[in-house]
Amino acid sequence: MDEAAPSLASSPVDEVFDVYFCLNDLIVHFWIAECANSVIPAYIPIIEKRKDTPFTASHKEWQQVRRGRYVEFNLVYDRGTTFGLKTGGRIESILVSLPLTARWEYGHQPAEGTEEWRLLDACINLLYLLIGLNDTL
Incomplete structure (x- = not known):
């Protein structure tokens, strides 16, 4: 004798919430998909416009200094990073998001x-x- 699976919703109110959350999940899914599908069409014109812009040694220096500030933020202020480092987390996993190269200059302006x-x-x-x-x- 096959018995029907019991309903997860125990009242009409629960059923309304179930439908709401299912619809909400669908809306969120489609929104995320739309955002993801918009990246390439938005990024290609930027690349086409900027691809011939010269990149000098001073630009590279600035990039390295900004990366240094990013590393500073991650190691000093980011709560997730500091938590991982203070609680014995796997250091390689914690620091994997840091840039390969960076530069620090005291009081750089x-x-x-x-x-x-x-x-x-x-x-x-x-x-x-x-x-x-x-x-x-």
């Missing part, structure tokens, strides 16, 4: 008016704008 200065200025001013400190600038 790009020259005012350079591309690098404009980038940092925009980031800092955007941060002030987002956290509501733009009146103090």
Whole structure:
């Protein structure tokens, strides 16, 4: 004698929640798929526009300094990284996301008016704008 599997929903309210969460999962799935499918079409025009832009030694130096700041953030401020290091996690697994090369310079400030200065200025001013400190600038 085959018995039907018991329903996971024990009331009409539970059934409504089950349907809601199934639909929500579908919506999230399609949203993630749409985001993933948009990467290449959005990225190709950027590559085509920038592919012939010269990349100089000073650009490489700036890249290395920014990577150094990324490493600093990960090792000093990132809670997941510091947790892993303090609790005996596997160091190779924890540090695998770090860049292969980086550079540190004490108190590095790009020259005012350079591309690098404009980038940092925009980031800092955007941060002030987002956290509501733009009146103090």
